[in-house]
């Protein structure tokens with residue numbers, strides 16, 4: 387740990403960071419702190435700036451304005467090379483020397499990172515690539531390449547992992563295994579930053595979410611914070627028949643007409659009305675079941691996308 391690195395300092399930090407490519411402002415005055423030992427989901431539309439943020443954190447790109455800190459140091463300064471050894475990175479479009487075998491590719495990365503080559507065999511095994519270790523990468527399927535990409539990112543038990551759309555090309559089982567592995571890493575204190583367009587996948591797995599839009603950070607927080615901030619309504623489904631009185635009561639309570647159909651009622655209400663609605667529904671006669679659906683991450687994302695909140 388360097389002198390500058392305090393145990394409580396964020397794993398990665400952007401302070402007033404901007405990045406301009408000619409006339410394109412890819413990232414604008416962004417402040418973002420990523421706490422240690424957490425999984426951060428980086429979300430945003432195409433060209434929102436996710437990859438640019440990752441590349442600045444890695445020191446691959448220099449910010450036009452502002453300051454980037456990674457594991458307590460400057461990713462591009464003299465200490466950058468040392469810091470980057472503690473970081474695993476899976477780029478968006480992972481590319482390998484196709485003429486090498488999977489085992490050779492991984493050995494190459496192990497040497498680059500100063501990791502014992504003996505770690506490569508077990509890693510290929512864990513990634514389900516042991517059977518193809520001695521086949522040339524050009525014969526690999528898309529999912530196999532992605533697994534090899536993950537294998538190199540995970541080599542050496544990095545303190546911080548930056549994963550750009552890590553599950554693209556993975557089948558459902560491999561996706562599950564990948565997230566289980568992230569969970570293990572987090573339990574050991576690894577910080578993970580991952581970008582994805584697959585909101586349902588991230589929803590349950592990220593501790594904290596950062597939503598980017600047109601180079602701005604539109605919102606950051608856990609799902610609960612974001613739900614509160616958007617003020618989106620939740621849906622409560624009440625099953626049963628003969629619920630006319632309950633319907634009137636809940637309509638008066640929420641101020642929004644409860645919808646009735648053959649099998650029950652659907653109530654739309656705010657977080658602050660949730661308990662009162664649930665209490666009345668569970669105490670009412672003829673109610674057989676109650677289900678609640680809070681706003682999903684997709685709803686929240688759409689909300690920011692539609693309103694452009696925080697954007698110029």
Ligand SMILES: Nc1ncnc2c1ncn2[C@@H]1O[C@H](COP(=O)(O)OP(=O)(O)OP(=O)(O)O)[C@@H](O)[C@H]1O
Nearest residue numbers: 407410412430431432433434435436437438439478
């Ligand atoms: N090297 C570059 N030169 C010029 N423009 C660039 C460069 N890299 C990124 N950009 C531009 O910066 C903006 C942000 O791109 P970035 O790749 O960070 O988006 P992203 O959120 O990762 O998008 P996606 O979800 O499509 O991968 C885009 O307008 C892109 O065209």
